[in-house]
Amino acid sequence: MPTTLEIKLAPSELHDAAALRRAVSRKGKIAEEDIGMLTVSRRSIDARGGRPVYRLRVEVTDRNDPPEAEAPPAFQLQDVSDAPTVAIVGCGPAGMFAALELIELGLRPVIIERGKDVRARRRSLRAIQQAGEVDPDSNYCFGEGGAGTYSDGKLYTRSLKRGNYLKALQTLVAHGAQEDILIDAHPHIGSNKLPGVVGNMRETILAYGGEIRFGHRLEDVELSGDLRALIVRDEQGREYRLAAEAYILATGHSARDVYQLLHQRGVRLEAKPFALGVRIEHPQPLIDQIQYGQSQREANLPASSYKLVTQVKGRGVFSFCMCPGGLVVPAATAPGEIVVNGMSLSRRDSPFANSGTVVAVELEDLAPFGAHGVFAGLALQQRIEQTMFASGDGTQRAPAQRLTDFVDRRLSTDLPATSYIPGLHSAALHTLLPDSIYSRLQQGVRDFSRKMKGYYTGEANVIGTESRTSSPVRIPRDRKTYAHPELPSLYPCGEGAGFAGGILSAAMDGQNVARAVAAKVLG
Template sequence: MKKEFTLQLSPQEAYDPIIFQEVILKKAGLPVDSTDVVARQVKRSIDARGRNVKVNILAELFVKETPPAMLDHRPEYKNVGNEDPIIIVGAGPAGLFAALRAIELGVKPIVIERGKDVRSRRRDLAAINKDHVVNPDSNYCFGEGGAGTYSDGKLYTRSKKRGDIRRIMEIFVAHGATEEILVDAHPHIGTNKLPKLVEDLRESIRQFGGEVLFDTRVEDFILEGNEMKGVVTQHGDKITGIGVILATGHSARDIFYLLHKKEITIEAKPFALGVRIEHSQNLIDSIQYHCGLDRGPYLPASAYSLVHQTEFKKKQRGVFSFCMCPGGFIVPSATAPGELVVNGMSPSRRDGKFANSGIVASVELEDLPEYQKFGPLAAMEFQADIEKKAWLYGGKTQAAPAQRMVDFVEKRVSSNLLDTSYQPGLNSVEMRDVLPDFISERLAMAFKAFGQKMKGYYTNDSQLIGLESRTSSPVRIPRDRESFEHVQIKRLYPCGEGAGYAGGIVSAAMDGERCAERLIEAYVK
């Protein structure tokens, strides 16, 4: 017999498995020492709106019955090694899930990745952090798993119309993620666990006949009329197939230049620009959980989500938090020498002493009149120039320009900076010299407003660390809404974040699956 319960519990009752078992048995009117029952949580979310934090839970109790498996989706893969191939450029979540879906549909994927395999990438990440050396093909953005691999692994998405979120989650579980991601309202995997999961995804592709090529950068396209027949690598190798899924991520500027050079239609796209804000995690916990400086052993490190509408020179623009990383750290995410970009990530336990989040302001194309001469590359060229400027103000290394929050708002250079999770170091500057006026003025307005929404957030015990500029692609590669095929070039399927159609791991994975389905439906008999 199965029973369902909707519960509101204390953190201890929710997160201590023994106590949770006792609570649900009492709720069901059963003895707490019952042995022929299984209780499990199906959905879980934290409600911190009141003075006492509660955890909302949907639970199942099975009495004298074996519970069904948590996984409903069990894709059946068959060996496709002898089938005609499709080409997938990029081994991020969009590319990897496109490849797995192709195998499921009986087509061989050839995944081409400019960077290294996930473990070999680590040496290049160490070189950025310790020696300030950026490998343009292997870094925090490029390499197996894409920008999401060495990240928090956030799996929350609002893109419910793109595909089956549960399916994506279950494929992650089948490749090593814990079943907790099926339960938590805002699931995450963690930067320490993602590399092994990515390896397992790759091995599934290879096990069933797909190919994954590393250190292979696409430098040209093979076009016949208005049809994409394949790609040419930096080694001069020509790789052809039924069609090409372009899933190169939001930072592959060379691909955008190539598309433009080939007169393949692309469009300038709005994006967002700002900084990383770093507070102590204890401070954020005390604000969110009303708990002083100790949240206790049961509650996870707290997160926040903030947004504020600003007006500058009669233009309304939003300022919002982006990729908030509880208990995390800030990392250098440049993809070429001579530029500075930062990003945030967290380990699975989120047990670091700092909390960081991107705080960014919308950049619309009308904000960039002097860049219109670059046509569809206008926003990208602006983004690149700001990153070069940040590198100069950081001291021409991967040290990041930084400033305490109140000092920034009050327009004074910080006499000293706080401890930080950012390993390459910080350089105290006036961040208004780095950021354009229409960004810095909006950020200053927003920080004060955020301090009203979260008492204690606006403090000089936090600091701005710049530059957060890779929030999304500054270029869109337009495609047909129904077929997902490029509006001009047949057999070309722009995909994921780099094409402007996703905004995170799950949405990119779903987009990869849909692109594979549409390509195969259209061109595989």
């Protein structure tokens, strides 16, 4: 039986096999010559003791132990060309992982995706970055792979008990992701690598009989006691009827038109809490100095990150989607709005670090938008995004302040360098945000500065607005069947339905929903 040891290595020793064997020998009191196979099952960085170290969980076998049997494959796919069809709306992680799970279970997925495939999507991203042109169907949120594909590819989730976390990671590795994601405490693929992984997943779905239709947009639903069919518009503007055994709705958190369509057709929706705020961008060397005590990182140390949280006037204020060595990107999904997000490439080698810094918005906070009913949170989002846009020059240049000026309610006379390609303009964010949001952010930054010395600096930009942390609307579903309580063939799924918050949690939700669909369709 393997022995599990927790060991520490200096960053310089991370890829030194001899150093690993020496550390295992010391910790386990095992002679080096008696050590058989070493397998690292977990890896994380610990900078709490001054100089950073790597903590590794290592499975150790004795050299005389018999070899263990090879583990069975994580998944086994089959040809489903002639199997019953399940329609999936949305080709993000929830939709794609649901499709792969359906194929494994013997059902044929047909995905409709309003956006473009990952390669064609790049043109849409260049248009919004360089010309300020927003394609409502193809952008940082919509298109093959969903929002996470071109906004970082972080895989960390606290929702490990919601599904088969390891299988989701193994699926990504099988399609080209680096094996490090299987052991890293905060796995990350990167926006330059993830599109290739997504493209490989598409090819697997197609190879086993599934179908993906890009540029096909959900226009209407046919209801008669249950969901009977989808009305879809194709790339040429022609409408057709798509009928299936079941329908998985995995549209992502920004498909506002889908919420409106369902509401108009009498499908029950619910308002839900979400979070809203700004994105704060620091020089990465400053964050490294704070976290590692090193402005010049030693070999094998990645760009450092942080996680901050506090309570202000009964609401959580917290960092969100922190991107070390990353970029701030424009994430609007319609003309006339400013939305920002963060991303990192696989090397995380940008000279900037950025993080969403947001305030929890509870249902009672939405009273001023009560006339919008279930869409009160959505109305708040839109109001702020459009206000941010109106403060500028009609492009995707984003309003910003120096962090110190933001706290002091002062217009910045100039702004630090930024990674945000469309550019920034100086604006009084304290007048553009609702005071209930601004005042909590203001105090939250003060609290963060006490927890993280050096965080509060005039060299940081505060950029508006980080408003798409999650959906402000939930599409309800039964806890056991995963189906909508009133429409047994409709399966709300992922972030857009309000049941996930990130790539991995959406992927696991897709797997869970697919199993529920198979249980109903196949019996």
